[in-house]
Amino acid sequence: MEALSRLVEGYHDLMDNKSDQRVKDWFLMSSPFPTLAICLTYVFTVKVLGPKLMENRKPMELKKVLIFYNLFQVLFSIWLFRESLKSGWFSTYSFRCQPVDYSRSPEAMRTVHGCWWYYFSKFTEFFDTIFFVMRKKFDHVSKLHVIHHGIMPMSVWFGVKFTPGGHSTFFGMLNTFVHIIMYSYYLLAALGPKVQKYLWWKKYLTALQMVQFVLVFLHAFQLLFIDCDYPRAFVWWIGMHAVLFYYLFSDFYKQAYLKKAKRNKASVKVEADSIKSETKDRMLPLLNGFGNGSALGDVRQRMAGAVASQ
Template sequence: MVVILSAVQGFFDNYGDPRTKDWFLMSSPLPTLCICAAYVFTVKVAGPRLMANRKPMELRNVLIVYNLFQVLFSSWLFYECMMGGWWGEYSLRCQPVDYTNKPSTIRMVNICWWYYFSKFTEFMDTIFFVLRKKDRHISTLHVIHHGVMPMSVWFGVKFTPGGHSTFFGLLNTFVHIIMYAYYMLAALGPNVQKYLWWKKYLTSLQMIQFLAIMIHAFQLLFIDCNYPKAFVWWIGMHAVMFFFLFKEFYKQQYSKSSKQKVSNEKKMTANGVSQLPNGYSKQSDYYINGNGLSRPDLVHRATAGAH
């Protein structure tokens, strides 16, 4: 085992970009892998157990500040990515990695690392779901999306920080500006929420993003470009996976059958209480309280004559 680990580490040292070799978390993939594993364990096991007998936390102000931070952070990442190459210097058709130490090149390398770091800050999306007991939102899609991204971006920063693959980060940060702006507005309460009719278009935007990344990546399979084919497949298949995951999510959330199911559930609900066939009742999945937040209620209560 020691021999294998030494060989793997030797591969990273010999073939990794020397400019990022000694940067924080970049010497080995193990720290990133461990952080991602800890994230999955926390949001799927430890967190729900911790909150099982506790009331959902009211985090309205925290969510507003957090989402504002993400809007500003994503805006800065997008701007730096543009200034680092995509505003005129980079080519959409073929952009090899520049391994020199030119100021503009180092600027792009730096922003690649900060984009990698941003994936850890996004873990808080799920942590807040856990603390607010919104377990329905902690879907397989959500956990895979957040859990895989840091490890995926780590390889990019390690071997190809810059060039063709940064198109992924460019589009992703742009989408996140809009996405976190939506979440921030939603956290402001019902007076603002009534204007957020465009929620489903966020999912459409995500799918368009991954479709564009697929086309941009896979075009290099048909043209001569000095860019590693392994990373073409890595980025392209990554986009394919997330495209179909988001497509399935869209289908489940916004198809006619799903809307009909929601409509039927609403008809069964009166004064916030849904009647269940086993003689029990429960409060609706959410209600709007005094501060405008939605909060799930997982407490089942016996009806008056049940026991």
């Protein structure tokens, strides 16, 4: 009981005294448990409840919904990326070491608001998976997809709660840029077959996401080797997330593109060998006939018979 009491006391001290007081009363910021509950509900919905509800139903036609949704995500990502630039990236922020500005200056508060909206955007991305379920594209609801979307709101919550600004926002800046390209791809794909035939660059989008995580990994862990007024705990928090997501995306890339290409190549070779073997089987009797003289003899006999009858 004493250990439990200390744990509860430590939790309240962390939430009330060591977190950023500017976001204390903001929506969903008082405690991590509402965000955790939403994330768990998402996982249950897309992996259990949704497939069960759609089991005996036809796939839903959501073309117009997908067009408007992906357009919204493109515009939302553009706005978030713009806010990250206004906060200081590529201007006043240092890529080497950027402490968090905990003041209430207009610039600092704009950054905090941008961080919260980035956190909120992770909930809107749940609809990526929900639409897959509604369209009965269950193969798209992969381990990578669910883990990535299910973890992100909880991960970003801690960033907004304790370090809304500074070094950690590098990840958000990169991520929103990638999402501009990603949701543009999805928007074009939603327009139909006439456009889809030009979308040959999907695998390069996955590669771009992998590059993103490598950059985040390097950017975060450099702080382990220099003096910087930035919490070491969040260096590990961000860096290890980058490692996890790089592993998941690289595994997906191997399964979806590299191994698939090998399977297709093997399938073509098997088909070519089969055709070659079948052709050989058909030609073999004829070749054997000419080889042992029987076919040639038959021809000579027929010619002799024809001459005799004349």
